[in-house]
Amino acid sequence: MAEIKIENLRHSYLANPKSDADYALKRVSLTWKDGGAYALLGPSGCGKTTMLNLVSGLLTPTEGKISFDGRDVSMTSPEERNIAQVFQFPVIYDTMTVFDNLAFPLRNRKVPEAEIDARVRDIAQMLDLSASLSKRAAGLTADGKQKISLGRGLVRADVNVIMFDEPLTVIDPHLKWQLRSKLKELHQRVGCTMIYVTHDQTEALTFADQVVVMNEDGEVVQSGTPIELFEKPRHIFVGYFIGSPGMNVLPCEVRGGKAFIGGSEVPAENASSATGYGKTELGVRPEFVTIANEGLAAEVVKVSDTGRFRIVETRSHGATIKLLVPEGEPAPEGLTHLAFDRAHTQIYEDGWLAGAKS
Amino acid sequence: MSRRYFVPLVYIIFLMLPIYWLLNMSFKTTNEILSGFTPYPRIFTLDSYRIILTDPTWYMAYVHSLAYVAINTVLSVTVALPAAYAFSRYRFLGDKHLFFWLLSNRMAPAAVFVLPFVQLYSSVGLFDTYLAVAFAHTLFNIPLAVWILEGFMSGVPKELDGTAYVDGHSFPSFFTRIFIPTISSGIGVAAFFCFMFSWVEMLLAKNLTSVAAKPIVAAMTKTSSASGYELGLLAAAGVLTLVPGAIVIYFVRNYIAKGFSLGRV
């Protein structure tokens, strides 16, 4: 188990990167505590796999340092970093039985057979694989094979970190939640540091205590708990990417510590700390917008029903604002007024939360 | 260059030795060949090449070979295209047996067919013509083309056919305007391998021709006696037969394995 420290890490696939755009992964510094469950979340091509390969040692970084428990491993190979990885497509040794698959890493390390047997049975029991230990690994279903892949990491007592690269891609949709709960339960029992890479918000938020969100040009925009990401996005991309429908982003002006949209004042929690420079926008999630008899004037454009609630789309001062109306309550039509929940309405400057840019 | 890359390097040198020796001999004068072992030509001469490129019986032999090989390639690929499409897209009565029968023909030894072919093509009045050899070579080239094209076609999603039909294409217009351009690389590979397997074959080509369509492979055998005079000529003729392969191989370099393995890799 290891604490992973990343300092000013930057990586480019080009020989001599010049401009910022040449970097697949922009400068980032992070600390992942020992035994934590972390996730790397972002759209396809945002550099999350690059980050994963840097931590696992398959890629050596252009700049910056990665250290496990203080030891600089930036240049060392995967074997020396003692990591385990579960890939997108199940990687198993087809000709071996499930038992041999799980025992393989220990046999390579010349661990005595008796100890291997105990260790493998223990892990198999954890993964509900005890019944198929003697079966050929190739015959199992996709989720069974992914468990074997995971098991090969768990059997090694000295594993520093286990990494998952979108492991549920090939699993049937209705089986996914079982494997997710198994991974979550395992993390609690084994307490090993785990890093989960995905583009799907549900998998990231369900698995991880801390989620690192990256935008399309490879920049880490926020690292926080699911609640922080939902309640207080530090960048408009996080607001947009987390939650569906995403956060409303409305152009606005800030004067004298107060925020105005098209002339009428709107409540915003950090309006006072906005500097007024750069592109100023207001971000509020549809969940925190309600109908009121006074407030920001808006006209209802479209109402779509998701069964659980209705998504009402309104237009105000040239911007689209979405809000949710719970099942059973009447949906507004025509002209109406919108009220924002002050605690969940923030001002953003050039995309970043005003007053909070670290 | 790690130590293990040494192995392919040595192997390539071993492969190049006979070709180097053939080249070496083709530039030597007759008496230098006979006088003994000389690793490089003392007296560099192009006589052998000059003879081949001026004497009609020689250069016409190349023309004859190229002629029937070209006819065979066009015929094999054109006929194989619809058949490969049928195998790749549909299951029909006896499709597996037909596919196996084609394989057995690709594996058929020319020795078994040489005598019956000579009689067949004489009775049909095609003896000593390009068509005879071109048609005879289809015995193994059509199965090869069908196998390779079927391999490439299975890579194209079936929904592409559906999309074309939905757009209003009839089958012929879909096949010519959409499908053939889509697998053009496959057609190129199939054509290359038909060209090659027809170009290298000798037994059928020699026995199905006498004068009018005598191919290079036959012209070379009349000089294979060990006397010095013809060796230089033989070497030069041999070098010239390497030229087509050497030129075209570059274009199919990423598909070589797919071609030789009957499209199965």
Add this chain to the structure above:
Amino acid sequence: MSLELIDVVKRMGVETHIHPCSLVLEDATFNVLLGTTLAGKTTLMQLMAGILQPTSGTIKFRGRNVTGVAVQKRNVSMVYQQFINYPNFDVYENIASPLRVAGMTRVEIDKRVIAAAELLRLRPMLKRKPSELSGGQQQRTAIARAVVKDSDLILLDEPLANLDYKLREELRDELPRFFAGRNAIVVYATTEPSEALLFGGNTATLSAGSVTQFGPTVATYRRPKDLVTAQVFSDPPINTARCIKNDTSLVMFDGKSWPAGEAAAKLPDGHYTIGIRPHHISPRVQGDAAGILEGRVLITELSGSESIIHLDVGGVTWVSQFPGIHPFTVGSTASFYVDINRALFFGANGELVS
């Protein structure tokens, strides 16, 4: 004027892929085929398009029997799940392909392709090959080709399934705009109930090759004809449990008794299956008739703006879904409340009773 399927059956070899199915789809409507994978959605669509011929039954289009007519002669367009485009044509030619086959003039083709490209925001990419585009752009090209032709029937077979979920959201918002103002019948296949609800229009639920119900989407969602339709039309899966109603209480499988609530009030006593949608179970009491569920938390799934809790109650897994992010620690015991007034009751052989 409409597309009518009358007792259409499709058998391939010994298996029946489509059981007798009769459907009427009106012009200028948006119809969703909702069902799990292998429920027969794609086969049914191919029958509608004419790519596949039905084993029996007839298909009428605007009154004319088109059962045997080949797809080429029907004014149809189709979009597949795997962004199918002509690999060696550029985007412009891909979109123009149906018009070229129809023999339209070059000027007319250019005008319509530009319009479609504008609609699908593909103007800058017209000269690029599909392989140089992202997944989303490839699928937009396929949709542009389907839209440019003004066809009477537009079929979309799970077009968003292979895209990132955020891209899926965007395209889902735009899709109705692509087909607005057209007289075409749109048929959209999906496995996600939320997509069916968002698109509105009509929905046909499919299970194992048969259409279990067809009607306006919200009505089908609120009043599923039977248990199977209810199961097809809810994700995360609907909670079901056997119960016995006597008078004003429901005796549950584990002996607990719940208030019967208005929904079951009128029902005669006896055995029923109660169906409760996850968002009608929440940590806080809702409505006046609440059933209590106590159990061990198996997992908390957070979907960014909602929490889905899987609860193990005496060996049976119940699923609750509620807004906001409230993670429950795995393994802890928690109690949840069921809003019985919104529950659905199914009779012995699964038909909806209330």
Add this chain to the structure above:
Amino acid sequence: MSKAVNNRAWLLVLPVFIIVAFNAIIPLMTVVNYSVQETFGNNEFFWSGTRWFEELLHDQQFYASLGRQIVFTGLVLAIQVPLGLAIALCMPPKGPWVSVCLVLMSLPLLVPWNVVGSMWNIMALPDIGLLGKGLNALGISYNYTRQPISAWFTVVLMDVWHWTSLVVLLCYAGLTSIPDAYYQAAKVDGARPWAVFRFIQLPKLKHVLTIAILLRFMDSFMIYTEVIVLTGGGPGSTTKFLSVDLVQKALGGFDLGPAAAFSIVYFLIILLFSWLFYTLIMPNEAQS
């Protein structure tokens, strides 16, 4: 969309069927026809039943040729398959040099078969050939035109030179189709090179090796041109393989009957191994 059943597809296959049938069935019928009759020229034929087949099955010369052929094919497989696999394993996985290597390696496969024979003919001449002179200089008495051992050595070496590259290409194609994730997993599991070969590469190469073995078996089993140009079946008949023997019989004299019987038996052996090839290579189609 799985393959639809559509018997109209026969129309697409018809042209291939007609041409290949013209080339295969008619000649095969003539061979069968000859194999059951006897003639003394001026093409009168007398029914002779299975006489030629019985004669063939008692003909020591046939068994000698068959024996030599099996030994030759055995040697070819024993040398070329492991050698080809070893070379493929030593090739760099990626990089600019790879395509150069592959092109150079495939050159021998593109040389007309008689030129291969002539090339080795010139190479192996004892006094003026590179190989001949080289070996003799090393003190090994080498003259392939007279010594059977030297003749066999030269023929096998020529075939190794000619066809090993096919095995290299197939194995290399198999190796490069293994996803990177497998090698990464092996590295992470701390597997040593031997374990990587045994548990990752070999299982994935099974299919490709089967193709290589069967292709090499078939092609070497019907070798004719290279051998006839190099040794003419000599010295004596030490390198007279099946095809060489058959062609001498068929084009040689009047014994059409025996040659036809010989052809039929030869073709049946090939058909047997083709069927083996087909069932091993087409696992999915064969079962469905």
